[in-house]
Amino acid sequence: MQRSADRGKTWRRSSQIGLPEESGMTLEAVWHIEPGRPDEPETLFLGAAPGVLFRSDDGGESWEVNRGILEHPTRERWFPGAGGMCCHSIQLDPRDERRMYVALTAAGVFRSDDRGETWAPVNRNVVADFLGDPHPQVGQCPHKLLLHPLRDRLWQQNHYGVYLSDDHGDSWLRLDGNGLPSGFGFPIMLDPTDPEQAFVIPEKSPEYHHSSGGQLAVYRTRDSGETWELMADGLPKQAWAAVLREASASDTESLYFGTQSGSLFALTEGEVWVEAVRHLPPILSVEVTEWPT
Amino acid sequence: MAHVVVPSILAAQAEGRQRFDVRAETVGEALHALPVADLLFNERGELNRHLNVYVDGIDARDRGGLRCPLTAVREVRVVAMVSGG
Numbered sequence: 001m002q003r004s005a006d007r008g009k010t011w012r013r014s015s016q017i018g019l020p021e022e023s024g025m026t027l028e029a030v031w032h033i034e035p036g037r038p039d040e041p042e043t044l045f046l047g048a049a050p051g052v053l054f055r056s057d058d059g060g061e062s063w064e065v066n067r068g069i070l071e072h073p074t075r076e077r078w079f080p081g082a083g084g085m086c087c088h089s090i091q092l093d094p095r096d097e098r099r100m101y102v103a104l105t106a107a108g109v110f111r112s113d114d115r116g117e118t119w120a121p122v123n124r125n126v127v128a129d130f131l132g133d134p135h136p137q138v139g140q141c142p143h144k145l146l147l148h149p150l151r152d153r154l155w156q157q158n159h160y161g162v163y164l165s166d167d168h169g170d171s172w173l174r175l176d177g178n179g180l181p182s183g184f185g186f187p188i189m190l191d192p193t194d195p196e197q198a199f200v201i202p203e204k205s206p207e208y209h210h211s212s213g214g215q216l217a218v219y220r221t222r223d224s225g226e227t228w229e230l231m232a233d234g235l236p237k238q239a240w241a242a243v244l245r246e247a248s249a250s251d252t253e254s255l256y257f258g259t260q261s262g263s264l265f266a267l268t269e270g271e272v273w274v275e276a277v278r279h280l281p282p283i284l285s286v287e288v289t290e291w292p293t
Numbered sequence: 294m295a296h297v298v299v300p301s302i303l304a305a306q307a308e309g310r311q312r313f314d315v316r317a318e319t320v321g322e323a324l325h326a327l328p329v330a331d332l333l334f335n336e337r338g339e340l341n342r343h344l345n346v347y348v349d350g351i352d353a354r355d356r357g358g359l360r361c362p363l364t365a366v367r368e369v370r371v372v373a374m375v376s377g378g
Binding site: 013015016017018019021026027 | 306331332335336337339
């Protein structure tokens with residue numbers, strides 16, 4: 001974990017992050033860093049493998065593991081996906097300072113209503129077709145979880161399908177049968193001004209991680225997943241591209257995503273995608289922020 | 294006194310220093326004395342994957358690992374493995 005206070009000019013590494021000895025586990029990989037709430041500017045959350053969550057209250061200098069996740073009573077039923085047992089999504093409810101969500105592969109989505117002390121699995125109706133019981137309490141494989149900033153609506157791109165929940169994750173509605181070429185994919189993007197909209201980038205299948213039908217394509221719903229429409233103007237045809245789970249972002253201006261083949265796309269006026277950068281190494285993560293000049 | 298050499302990727306985290314003379318009796322002690330020790334070891338004190346350690350040119354694993362005594366040793370060299378390729 002490295003941090004910069006001068007917009008990336010210099011970096012300083014944090015004190016060592018690790019898991020307590022009695023856990024019998026060691027930290028494998030860091031997956032996601034999520035800023036704390038606006039009134040806690042020194043707070044950060046960090047999701048990591050093997051299925052662990054950390055919190056820092058000093059701007060990332062030191063980190064404390066979340067015991068509720070580390071010692072979760074269902075942990076023995078969690079298992080790693082191809083990238084490890086990663087905690088990749090951390091969402092803080094802006095309307096309730098006690099509530100937050102995490103998503104882990106392959107354990108599922110978990111909600112805390114007490115500032116992260118305890119966690120309830122919230123995976124009802126989310127399938128896990130790779131398990132003997134396709135509707136277990138835990139063991140699902142969310143790929144990315146986002147909470148809409150304006151409304152209590154969760155969106156999830158899962159290993160098997162795209163889902164939304166309007167009841168804090170207590171139940172989920174599957175949406176990919178409504179016109180997506182595939183339910184498989186990794187990133188999901190939201191329009192921060194419209195909770196009805198979401199954007200996904202389907203991949204062919206769990207076995208084939210590349211764009212479906214040889215066309216790099218974003219699909220948008222404007223009606224909460226009732227229908228999906230293709231948004232491929234400006235995107236390459238004859239493309240077998242893949243977009244990693246952290247490699248997309250959105251703000252009120254645009255949408256942004258990067259491919260494993262090193263192209264960064266942004267949506268411009270007239271809903272045309274523009275390849276902003278190309279020939280990069282595989283793009284692992286995309287974030288968007290204001291950058292004063 | 295042990296002379297320890299780290300690869301440039303670790304030297305970048307030690308203000309550019311690549312060579313260190315440290316007072317230690319074993320390879321493990323010498324590595325723990327480095328300013329980049331937190332990048333060499335995990336939270337259990339085990340050497341991270343993707344690192345090899347050579348003691349006077351011999352793989353430390355063949356000389357007792359981190360317990361290898363430094364008596365009459367001239368150089369401990371940390372090498373970043375070429376992994377992922």
